[in-house]
Amino acid sequence: MSQIRHVLGISGGKDSAALAIYMKQRYPTLDIDYYTCDTGKELDETYRLIDNLEVYLGKKIKELKAVQHPDENSFDFHLKLKGGYLPSSIIRWCTQKLKLEPFEQYVGTDPVVSYVGIRGDENREGYISKKSNIQSIFPFRKNIWSEDVIRKVLNIANIERLMDLYVSIDLEKKSQRFEELLMSPLERSFTMEQKLHLLLDSNVKDFNRLVFAFLKGTNYPLAHEQYFPLVENDEVLVRKDIFRILEESGVGVPAYYKLIDFEVNNQKGQYARSRSGCYFCFFQQRIEWVWLYEQHPEMFYKAMEYEKEGYTWGQNESLEDLIKPERIAQIKLEHLKKASGKQRTASPFLTDILDDAEEIGCAACFI
Amino acid sequence: MLTKYSPSVHIIRDKNREMTYIPTHNATQVAQIIWDSLQQGGRSFNLIGSFGTGKSAFLWAFEQSIRGQKHYFQFPFEKDSKIDFISCVGEYKSLKSYLQQQLNLEENATTQDILAEVYQRYHNLGKGDKVLFLLLDEFGKFLEYAAKNNPEEEIYFIQQLAEFCNNPNHNIVLLTTVHQSFEAYSSQLSAMQREEWRKVKGRFRDIAFNETVEQLLFLAAERMEQLDLGKPDKKAVQQMLQLHTGAKAFIFFSEIRAEQGLKLFPLDLFSANVITLALQRYGQNERSLFSFLENPDYTGLHGYRKRSNPFYNLSNVYDYLIFNFYSYLTSQANPDKAIWSSIKNALDKSENNWEKEVDNAKKIIKSIGLLQLFAQHGSNLDKIFWIKYAQVSLGIDDAENIIEELEKNQTIFYQRHNKRFILFEGTDVDIYSTLEAAGKQVEITDIATLVEKNYALEPIFAKSYYYKTGTPRLFEFKISNYPLEKLLPQGEIDGFINLVFNDKLSIKDIVKTSSAQQEAVLYGFYLNSKAIKELLFEIERTKKALRDVNQRDKVALKEFDGILTHQQSLLNHYILNNLYSNSANEICWVYEGQQIQINDKRTFNAKLSEICESIYDKAPHYKNELVNRHKLPAPIYTAKRNFLKALTANWGLENMGLDKDRFPPEKTIFITLLRENGLWPDSKNPAHPIEITDNSTFTALWKESNTFLHSTRKNRRRVSELTEIISKRPFKIKQGLIEFWLPTFLYIKRYDFALFQKGVFIPNINDEILELVNKYPQDYEVKAFDLEGIRLDIFNSYRLFLNQQETTQPTQQTFIETIKPFLIFFKGLPEYAKNTKRLSKEALAVRGAIANSTDPEKTFFEDFPLALGYSSKHLQSKREHLEQYAAKLQDAIREIRTSFDELLNRYEAFIQAEVIYESMPFTEYQVLFRERYKDLKKHLLLPHQKTFVQRLYSELDDRKAWLASLAQSLIGKNIESLRDEEEVLLYDKFKTIISDLDSLTNISQTDINEETESVFQLEIASFDDIQKKIVRLPKKKQTEINTLQAHLKAQLSADKTINIAALIQTLQDLMKKQNT
Incomplete structure (x- = not known):
């Protein structure tokens, strides 16, 4: 039985919907809680997608409300509170109030793994919760780990610890190249990004095993887990895969x-x-x-x-x-x-x- | 006595020969002119007459008469006069050297030596009257030679000779014969030289020597009298005379005398005219006429069938002409061929239509045919004429039936307007004279243009080169008067065959041009230009005649057409057959300044291949007939699209990502163009730089393309410049191949340069872009990255600044990767930060450089340094400069990034200083504001005040959001897009609204901190209005207030009431102002 909660937010977009389907297909044993934050200002198609997903997942998608009052629309309620001040790209209170806060409130202080549907062909981290009890995982990417985890793992101060782990844990295939890469210190002509890229190129699963082992000594939620199936994930999904998943599953692409x-x-x-x-x-x-x-x-x-x-x-x-x-x-x-x-x-x-x-x-x- | 008749006379050979000479009227006259002129001191004569008019015979007779051996002409010399002749017959050589030989002089004898020798001969005649005749027959030959060789010197010699003879102190007579006027020989000389010839011509007296038809007939009559040709029937001759006078068919013998008619017997007057004219036209004048008179065969005067022919009539003439001139008459060269063949057709037709009297019918047909040809216009040749003529001359008693029958079966018909019968199939156009007339209007000055007009010579394909290299090379013919120097093979054409027609140039001239020629040009110099020129004249005049003739006269048209075809095929023979003939007399080939031997078509073509190999030695070998050609065929377009798609989408993949079991054209191209030449990355080692295989024939092209790319390091160059280079020698790549090579090369090198379309940076090179580059290479520019030395350090300093990896070999991608954060940074800035001028000079310049960047390289190496006050040179001088520079750039970026926050800070500072009079954190002053207006009379608020108050109390707990929301309600727009000039406005409005709200608030002592603030409530009541105002001011301002107060007080008057009223009114004004 897992020590931690696994959650997946359904935004109403195609990528998170596809991720939910993908996780159910690929990791049926993971007990994932699905949630969605309703702004009350979505298009009908979004609500229909969520309905379809519920049918496919065979599980209720929990609706998180920013405002508990039944008569109040979340957005309008907050707008009123803001003195009618509409959000903008600079003052983006909407995401904060309508999405992140309800989510963080829903999670509370439990250690949680949150699955995020950023694709393999995107180069961004997104606007995610930075709370320490929430660990984001990106199953569609080659690198499933969040930036802060990587930063820690590849930190120059942790090279020795990493090498110890490399020697002690079971790896699929120990190669000299991988070892060399692991030992190469970061410098101006060898950035973290490049090191990560080369390590992943060399052996994704081994790298994931190493990171997972590394997390053991940290406060990350996954430190509580004995086993994390996504360590074995070496698939990379791009835009066209998303559409394929949605169509093949019968959930359909939002209109x-x-x-x-x-x-x-x-x-x-x-x-x-x-x-x-x-x-x-x-x-x-x-x-x-x-x-x-x-x-x-x-x-x-x-x-x-x-x-x-x-x-x-x-x-x-x-x-x-x-x-x-x-x-x-x-x-x-x-x-x-x-x-x-x-x-x-x-x-x-x-x-x-x-x-x-x-x-x-x-x-x-x-x- | 008559010895054998000779058709031509050679004055040297025949000097002592017995010959029959009949002095014609013309000859007698010419002799008289010479004699008279001699008496008057004339010494140099020039007899001009066409071929066969008897000039040589005249000279012979002249000499015989002078010497007194014969008496053809009367020259009354003194009895003891001493006379001698030097006789010369012209040859195509220098007159001077001819005379050297003739006079047995040394080869190096000078003009003076020659003249001295002539004089010596004269002198040797002894004392007393003496004359030395210098006869130069065929003088024209010398002139022809002179015109082409050394004209100045030759003509000068002739001048000296003539002047020598013209010396009236001695009697040396120069008598020359020519075919055409002296000047005609000089037509191809320069204006100066022609002037010289005219001058020399003036030294001679020209005497025309042309026998008229009349004279010829006279000659014939004289001769026939000597021949015993039977006795004339005087009555018949008389009838013939009448018939001749009535018919008006010929102008000659218009007043013919009976005895002449008798002398001509057995010729009738018509046949005599026709045979004379015919022999002038088809034969050689006098010479042919005498051949006719002497001819012993059955068609001639001596052999014709006298029994059935009372006279030697027209039908006999026809037979004679056909017998003796058959090949000419039926050849295309004969301008009258049409009528001759229509006579022939009419005769054939009569064979079928007639059983009896076929011979008589034929006679009539022949006669009608000949008169149709030769009788002049306006003659009267009606049925009565023919009946009569048939009776008198043809020996046909009842010709009327035959003529009617011939009319009936459409062999002949009567042309009413011409009053004559003509052959049905004939034409009334006189082909011969039409051509003559046309010829007068045609002049040939420029052979080349005409040859070109007549010749659509197809370009020649160099075969063996093609088999060897796969490149089709075409040589185009260029026809010109002079060897062409400026020739540049372009497009489909790879070389030229320059055919030069000019009889005044020598091979040397061609060799000279050819030596200087760098392009693939083979020069062909025609040595027989003159013959070609004559033929061209014929063609031109035939064309002219063809245009001029009545276009409905099908027969004449057909005839001229036939003539033209004949002439053109003859021209073909001259030009084309000679092209590949090995005869060195007809064409001389020159390449690279060397005369070369062409034996036949095959060696000619082999030579072209050889030329291609030497001129285009850097062209790659590429055997794909669909690609390696000037214009790609339509089906290959799809292949090209697929090729470019695969090239750009599947870089480095095996088989360029194409199905390994199938072979569409794009795959063949991939294999032969890329893989075989090493231009495709090894799938095992994809990062390895592309290098061409050692023995590839594309090596030179690859190198040249790289050189071009390298040359763009300093400045952009248009892609079309590369295509221009490789479309010329020594490459001359075919356009079809360029369309594959160019995109391939650019794509292979895509990381090493930036591509611009009309100055606009293209971040990604894909198949569509490559297609466009192919199509409009002039619109695209290439700029190779120049990152030598310090520039690389500068570049890396940006990368370091952006936390990007250092690079040693930046590529297009690295440039984009590096410039992008700057662009994203700029795009992500709030409007305010994008526009505000409240930045340092450097920050403004850096922001401008990013916003206006069009070329990453320029931005990095020119615009940024310039913005920060550095020059590239300066940066390069010291490493510390670079570090300072990087720091400055960072500062500038930070300044831009924080400019909006700075605005908010200023805004907040304003509020703290002007409203709450104290610095405190957001959370505290937010509370303070809320406290301040808790007793606000909300029902009295105006709408905009209401919004402001709502925002004051909103739940926004973020400083930035809260401040922004207040500002928005004041200025009606987001503070992010605030303009610099609106900042003051914002502060004004803020102050005003605070003051208004204060006035609407009931103040209690508890609300106020008396330590820091002074608060007054002011109420001014008048009859129509009550103005209320609360004034809150920080204690800090007390000094400022005191100063102003002292100042005001000093201005007050002595009248207390007035003072109060003035101050109240001032207060009223101020309050009003604040409210509006």
């Missing part, structure tokens, strides 16, 4: 990811929403606002209501201005241009050229 045709100035294009989370999320791109306006006008108008106080969701542009027909056409054309990839952005500036929109956002809301 808002499906591309919808549109036409502008006799040109055909497609759009979709690229993220889960609140329908008025200030992280969404302009084309997603247009999508919302055209596909879910009622939600769009609700989002507009919030702007009454003079605040705008987007930077320097009100939703009212955004849905003027000529502006919509302009946004769509820009989107077409970007999507075609051929005629790159007209801007010669690297800030526009090396722009990766996918990297913004965070684990709590979108994964």
Whole structure:
């Protein structure tokens, strides 16, 4: 019987849903508690996905509420408390109040392993809880460990301890290369990232075994475990695997990811929403606002209501201005241009050229 | 006495020979002119007359007459006159050297020696009247030679000779014969030289020597009189005379005398005219006429069938011409061929249509045909004429039936407007004269242009080179008057065969141009340009005639067409057959300044291959006919797309990720272009740098491409510059192969350079980009990373700063990896931090460098150092500089990063200083504010005040969020996007709202800390308004207040009431202002 709790947050996004399915398929013995934090401002598709997942998992997904009062909507309640001050990318109280706090409250002081659905083709850690009794694990990545764990393991001061462990524990295949790598100290021309990368390349499972053994002497929740099946995990899952898992499992991809045709100035294009989370999320791109306006006008108008106080969701542009027909056409054309990839952005500036929109956002809301 | 008839006379050979000479009217006249001129002091004469007009015979007769041996011409010399002749016959050589030989002089004899010798001969004649004749027959040959060789010197000699003879003190007479005017020989000389010739020409008296048809007929009549050809029927001759006068078919003998008609017998007047004209046209004038007169065969005067022919009539003439000139008449060279063949066809047709009287019908057909050809316009050749002519000359009694029958079966028909019968199949266009007329309007000045016009010479493919290397190389023909110097093979064409047509150039000229030529150019110099030029003239005039002739006259068109075809095939023969002939007389081949031997087509082609091998020695061998060609065929486009896709997506994978059991074209290309040349990473050692295999034929191309890339270290260069280099010698890679090579090379080297499209940085090179680079190489620029020495250290200092691994060989990816954090940093900044000017000069410049970065390399090595006040050179000088620099960059970045926090700090400091008069932590002053307004009369609040108060009491427990939320309610926008100029506004509004709220608050003593604060409540009542105000001020400000108060007091008047009123009104104003 496990000493610790295993939890997995369902954000309503595709990645966390796929992770739940993956964990059930791959590690059916792990007793995982599923939870979701409802903001009350999600799209219908999100709720449907959660329903579908419950059916698939055969287990209730616990709904965490930021506000216990039955008549109060969590977001609106907090908004009222904030004196009507809407969240923004700088003052992001929404994630804090609606996602992280309910989660941390739900966990309490128990040692917990939290599974996070960051993919193998993403290079970020996300916005995760930093509480010491919560240890994040990333099953889709080659490196399943969180950055703080790696930092500790590969710390120069711990080389000796690591070498001792390397000698004493059972490893699949002891190789000179692995050993050499392990012993190489970090320096300017040999960063931690590179060391980690090479070690994982050399032998993922052995590296995981080593880390797991290392954790024994720490306060991390996994120190309490005798056995952790994910140590044996050497799979890397990328975007296309996520869609495959969702479709093959029958849970399905949330409808808002499906591309919808549109036409502008006799040109055909497609759009979709690229993220889960609140329908008025200030992280969404302009084309997603247009999508919302055209596909879910009622939600769009609700989002507009919030702007009454003079605040705008987007930077320097009100939703009212955004849905003027000529502006919509302009946004769509820009989107077409970007999507075609051929005629790159007209801007010669690297800030526009090396722009990766996918990297913004965070684990709590979108994964 | 008549000896044997000779068609031509050689004045030296025939000097002492017995010959029959009939002095024509023309000849007699010419002799008279010479004599008269001699008397007047003329000494140099030039007889001009066309071929066969009897010039040589005249000279012969002239000499005989002068010597007094014959008396053809009358020259009344004194009895004891001494006379001698020097006779010369022209040869194609220098006149000077000819005379040296002729006069038995040494080879190096000078002009003076020659003239002295001539004079010596004259002198040797002794005392008294003496004349020395210098006869130069065929003088034109010397002139032709002179025009082509050393024209100045030759013509000068001729001038000296003429001047020598023209000396009136002695009697040395120069008599020359030429075919055309003196000037005509100089047509190809320069203007200066032509002027010189004209001058020399003036030394001679020109005498035209041309026999007219009339004269020829006269000659014939004279001769026939001597021949015994039977007795004429005087009555018949008389009838013929009448018929001739009525028909007006020929202008000659318009006033013919009966005795002449008799003298011509057995020729009738028509046949006599026709045979003379025909012989002028098809034969050689006088010479052919005399051949005719002497001809013993059955078609001639001596052998024709006299019984059935009262005269030697037109049909006999036809037979004679066909018998003697058959090959010419039926050849395409004959401009009258159409009519001759239509006569022939008409005759054949009559064989079938006639049983009886076929011979008579044929006679009539032949006669009609000949008159159709030769009779002039305006003649009257109707049925009555023909009946009569048939009766008198053809010996046909009842010609009317035959003529009607011929009309009926459409062999002949009567052309009313021309009043003549013509052959049905014929044309009334006189082919011959049309061509003559056209010829007058055509001039050939530029052989090359015309040859080119007539020749679509297909480019030649170098076969053996292709089999060896797989590259198709085409040589294009270039036809010119001079060897072309500036020739650059481009596109499909790899070399040129320059055919030079110019009879004034020598092989030396070609050799000279060829020696300087660097491109693949083979020069072919035609030695028979002159013949080609003549033929071109024929072609041009035929074309002109073809254009001018009535386009509905199918026969004439067909005829001209036929002529043209014939001439063109002859030209083909001259030009093409010679092209590969081994005859050194016709064409001379020159390559790299060397004359070369071409034996046949095969060696010619082999030579082209040889040229390719030497000129394009750096071109790779690549045997793939679908790729190694100028233009890729459509099916290969898909293969190219797949190739580029696989190249970019499956780098380093075995077989480029393509199915190992299948062989689509892209895989073949992969194997032959990449794998076989070592240009694909070893799957076992993928990180190993790509190096071309040692013996690869692509080595030179690989090196050149690398050299190009290396050359872009200092400055960007367009990709098209590389394509230009490799599309030229010594590579001249075919466009099709370039379209594979270029993307392959760029992709292999993708880490070593930055790619820009019209100045815009391209972070990732994928198949689509490569396709575009192929398509628009001029739009793409390459810049190889220059990271030698200290630049690498600078670069690594950025990496260190970003906690990135040090690198020894930065690549495109490293550059992106390094610039990206800066870009992300910038993008993640709040609007305020992106725009504020409240930063140090350096921080502003660094922020600008990031925001405006277009090229990572430039940003790192130029913009950042510049922003921080360093030059690259400066950084390179000392290591400490680099460390200081890195620290400065870090400072600048920190300053930008914290600028928004700084704003919040200032904002908070303002609140503390101006509102709560004390520094304290957020949690404390938040409480303080809440306390301050707990007795606020909320129902009196305006909407914006209400929001502000809500935010004051909001549950936001984060300092930043709480402060931001207050600011937002005041300025109506997020503080993150605050502009610099709005910062003061924010503070003003904050102060105002606090003052307003204070006024709406009931103050109790407990709310106030009297130690730190002074509080006044002020109420000013007037009849229409009550103004209330609470003024809260920190005690700290007391000194400031005291100063102002003292100042105000000093201004007050003596009247207390006025003082109060003034102060109250001032207060009122101030309160109003604060409220608005």
